[in-house]
Amino acid sequence: MRTQVAIVGAGPAGLLLGALLHRAGVDAVIVERRSADYVLSRIRAGVLEQTTADLLDEAGVGARMHAEGLPHGGIELSFGGTRHRIDIQQLTGGKHVTVYGQTEVTRDLMHAREVDGLTTVYEAEGVSVHDFDGARPRVRYQHGGVWHEIECDFIAGCDGFHGVCRASVPTAAIQLFERVYPFAWLGLLSETPPVREELIYTRHERGFALCSMRSPTRSRYYLQCSLDDKVADWSDDAFWDELRHRLDPEAAESLVTGPSIEKSIAPLRSFVAEPMRFGCLFLAGDAAHIVPPTGAKGLNLAASDVGLLARAFAEFYAGSEQGIATYSERCLRRVWKAERFSWWFTSLMHQFPDNNAFGQRMQQAELAYLVGSVAASTVLAENYVGLPLEH
Incomplete structure (x- = not known):
C-alpha cells in the first residue's frame, strides 16, 4: 500500500489529523492496534478549548458538538468550605470552553471517516515503523494473519504514551522530562x-x-x-x-x-519528549507529552499538535517545507506552557x-x-x- 501520510493510532489525535488532511487533499491511512469498539470505550477528558472546537469545525465534524456540547463561561474553585467563581468568559474577552466528552469526539471523527470512505485498519498486530530517518519510511503490521506494509512520505505517531513510535526513536536522539x-x-x-x-x-x-x-x-x-x-x-x-x-x-x-x-x-504524571520530529517521523499527542488532568489539557494539546501537523503537511505538498521544519519547535513552545499550567494547578489543589x-x-x-x-x-x-x- 502507498499513501502520503501513515498515521499510527486511531485515537482522537490520529482521527483528527486524518480528517484535517482529508480536507486539505492529503492522502492518509490510519493503523490502530485496538478494535474500534475498544477505542470508543475509553473514558477520557471532556473539556474542549476554543482552539480544539475550532479545529473540529475545520475538520467538518463540529455539528454535534455545537448541538449537544455544553458551553461553559466559568469554573468554580472551592476551598475553606466556600466556592468562588472564576468568570473565564469575561476575563478572556468572550472565550469559553465546551464540555463534550472525548468519546463523542472520537465517535464523530470515526463516523466522518467512514462516510468519506477513508482507510482505517483496526486490530493491526505487530505494528512497527521503519526507515523514518531516510526518504522512504514504512509502517508494517499484521492483519488477519497476513503481513502488510505501507510505504509513505511521512509517519505520524499518534499512538499514545505506550505506543511504538516514540519507542522506535534511538535513545541518543531523544530527551525525556518527567515528574510522577x-x-x-x-x-x-x-x-x-x-x-x-x-x-x-x-x-x-x-x-x-x-x-x-x-x-x-x-x-x-x-x-x-x-x-x-x-x-x-x-x-x-x-x-x-x-x-x-x-x-x-x-x-x-x-x-x-x-x-x-x-x-x-x-x-498522574507530567511528561515531555523532545524533539517531536525525527526525520520523517512526527510525534503528536500523548506519544510526545502527558499532563496531569487537573488543567484539562491532554486532549487539547493533542488537537493543537495535529492542527499544526496537518497544516505543515499541506504546506509541504503545496511546495513549502517551513511547516515541517518548525513543527517540533512550535509545538513544544505551547506544550511547555500547558505543562507549566497543569503542574501549577495540580500543585495548588492537591494534598x-x-x-x-x-x-x-x-x-x-x-x-x-x-x-x-x-x-x-x-x-x-x-x-x-x-x-x-x-x-
Whole structure:
C-alpha cells in the first residue's frame, strides 16, 4: 500500500489529523492496534478549548458538538468550605470552553471517516515503523494473519504514551522530562445530573475533588486517592460519602448520587519528549507529552499538535517545507506552557504527602490571592480556555 501520510493510532489525535488532511487533499491511512469498539470505550477528558472546537469545525465534524456540547463561561474553585467563581468568559474577552466528552469526539471523527470512505485498519498486530530517518519510511503490521506494509512520505505517531513510535526513536536522539505525582485520581461516571452547572475544583484537607459532567444527565466525579488504592477498594457508597466530605455544604447537600457506570484509577504524571520530529517521523499527542488532568489539557494539546501537523503537511505538498521544519519547535513552545499550567494547578489543589504546615499555608494564601485578584484570575482564565495556536 502507498499513501502520503501513515498515521499510527486511531485515537482522537490520529482521527483528527486524518480528517484535517482529508480536507486539505492529503492522502492518509490510519493503523490502530485496538478494535474500534475498544477505542470508543475509553473514558477520557471532556473539556474542549476554543482552539480544539475550532479545529473540529475545520475538520467538518463540529455539528454535534455545537448541538449537544455544553458551553461553559466559568469554573468554580472551592476551598475553606466556600466556592468562588472564576468568570473565564469575561476575563478572556468572550472565550469559553465546551464540555463534550472525548468519546463523542472520537465517535464523530470515526463516523466522518467512514462516510468519506477513508482507510482505517483496526486490530493491526505487530505494528512497527521503519526507515523514518531516510526518504522512504514504512509502517508494517499484521492483519488477519497476513503481513502488510505501507510505504509513505511521512509517519505520524499518534499512538499514545505506550505506543511504538516514540519507542522506535534511538535513545541518543531523544530527551525525556518527567515528574510522577505521589497520588492518583479515582474517577466515577454516573447517570445523574451534575451537582452544579459548571465544574467545581475543590481543595480539601482530605484531598482534591473535581465535579464535572458529560451532559445534563451524566456526571463525572474525581477524588484524589493513594497510588496503592484499587477500584475494588471503593464501593459506590464509599465514593459518594467521601465526595460529600470534600465538597462545601451547599454542593454536598445538592449532590445527586446513583450507581456508577464506570470507575477507574489513573496515576498522574507530567511528561515531555523532545524533539517531536525525527526525520520523517512526527510525534503528536500523548506519544510526545502527558499532563496531569487537573488543567484539562491532554486532549487539547493533542488537537493543537495535529492542527499544526496537518497544516505543515499541506504546506509541504503545496511546495513549502517551513511547516515541517518548525513543527517540533512550535509545538513544544505551547506544550511547555500547558505543562507549566497543569503542574501549577495540580500543585495548588492537591494534598502532597510531604507538604508541611508551611506548604499548606502557602496553598491557602495563593488560592485567596487567586480569587481576590483580577490579574491572577485572568492568568488562570487565559490558560484554562487555551493559549492561541501558532500559525
